[in-house]
Amino acid sequence: MGGSTTGRRGPYAGTAARRRTILESAFEVFSEAGYRGGSMRDIAQRIGIAHTTLLHHFSSKSDLLAGVLELRDEHDQPGLAEAGGAGILRQLVEVVRRNQRTPGLTELYCILSAEATAPGHPAHEWFRERYVRTVGHTRAALEQMAQRGELREGVDPAREAQRIVALMDGLQVQWLLDRDSIDMAAQMREYLRRVSVPEI
C-alpha cells in the first residue's frame, strides 16, 4: 500500500502523510499485540520500509505509542461534549455501536489499558487521565440529568459514572473473546434505561 511511485511534490511534502501512514500501521500492530508485544520491525514491514526509518519520524517506540494515542484522541472527542443531559446517554450507546463496527479501536484500548495498569508503562499516565476525563464527563451529564429530574431516584452521579464506564470496558472484553456472545450496544442501552426516569 505505501511506497508510492509518484515521488514527492516538494521538499518535506510527504512527511506529514508519511507520519500518518506510520501511525496507522503502529495502531494496527499495537491493537493486535499490545505495546510490549508489538515490534517496530513489524510496524515498518507492513508499510514496506526499514524499521530504522521509523526513528526518523518518531524518536522512540514509546514516542510512536504517544502518537497513536494522540491520533485516537482526535477521533474520539467530538460529540460527547455537545449533547446535554440524557442526550449524552444516547451518545454513549452510539459510541458503543461504533466500537462494534471498528474492532481495531476496541482492541487497542482493551489491550493497552490492561497493559498500562503497570506503573512504569509508557501509557500509564495517559490512561489514568483518560479515565478521569471520561468518568468526569459522564458524571457531569448525570448531574445535569439530576437537575432536570431525568435521573432515577437513588442514583448517585459520581458512582454511577464509574459503573457506566466500567460496564463499557467489561463488555468489550467479552465481546473481543467471542463476538457472537454479546451485543454491546443493546446491553448498554438496556442498562442506561435503568438509570433514567422511566418516561425517557
Next chain:
Amino acid sequence: MGGSTTGRRGPYAGTAARRRTILESAFEVFSEAGYRGGSMRDIAQRIGIAHTTLLHHFSSKSDLLAGVLELRDEHDQPGLAEAGGAGILRQLVEVVRRNQRTPGLTELYCILSAEATAPGHPAHEWFRERYVRTVGHTRAALEQMAQRGELREGVDPAREAQRIVALMDGLQVQWLLDRDSIDMAAQMREYLRRVSVPEI
C-alpha cells in the same frame, strides 16, 4: 527465599514443592508483565535457579502459563456453587472484596484476559471457557432468584449475567490504574441491590 540448604529428604521428594514454587513465581511475573512481556529468565531468577531448569518441570513457557491458570482455578472455584439465589450475589461481593485485598490475582486476570483476546494466544480458549462458565453460573443464580420472586421486574437473567461480569472486569481496570479512585466492593454491592427486589 528458595534454594534451601537442608537438601532433599528423599528422591523426587521436592518435585511437587518445586513445581509449586515455580508456579508462584510465574504467577507474579505474568501478573506484572503479562505472558508476552514476562520472561522465563525473570521467573527463574526470582527463585534463584537457571531458566533452563524451568523446562525440567514444564515443557514450555505456555505450559507454565497453563499451570498458573490451573492453580488459580483451584483457588477460585469454592463457594460460588453452594449458595443459592440471592446468596450468590452476596458471594460475588465477597469475591470482589477478596480481589481488593489480593491485587496480584486481579492484575493477572486483567492483563491476561486482554492479551488473550488475540485468537492465537495460549490462554485464549481458557478465557473463553472461563467466561462461559462465570456468566453461566451467574445466569443460573439469577434464574433461581426469578423463580423465587427475588428478581426485580424486567431483569433478564441472561443479559444481566453478562453485565454483572462485565461490571466486575471494568471496575478492576479503573481500580488497577488508580486504587484510591474506586471502591470495587461498594460499587458492586450498590449495583446488585438494584437487581434484587427492594425487600432483600
Next chain:
DNA sequence: CCTACCGATCGGTAGG
C-alpha cells in the same frame, strides 16, 4: 539442577 550455546528478535545508533 547446571553451563554452554543455538538462532531469532528486540530497540536503537552510526553513518551515509
Next chain:
DNA sequence: CCTACCGATCGGTAGG
C-alpha cells in the same frame, strides 16, 4: 530513506 551493526534478551536444546 537505506545498510550495517550494536548489545541485550528471548525461548529452547544439548549434554552432562
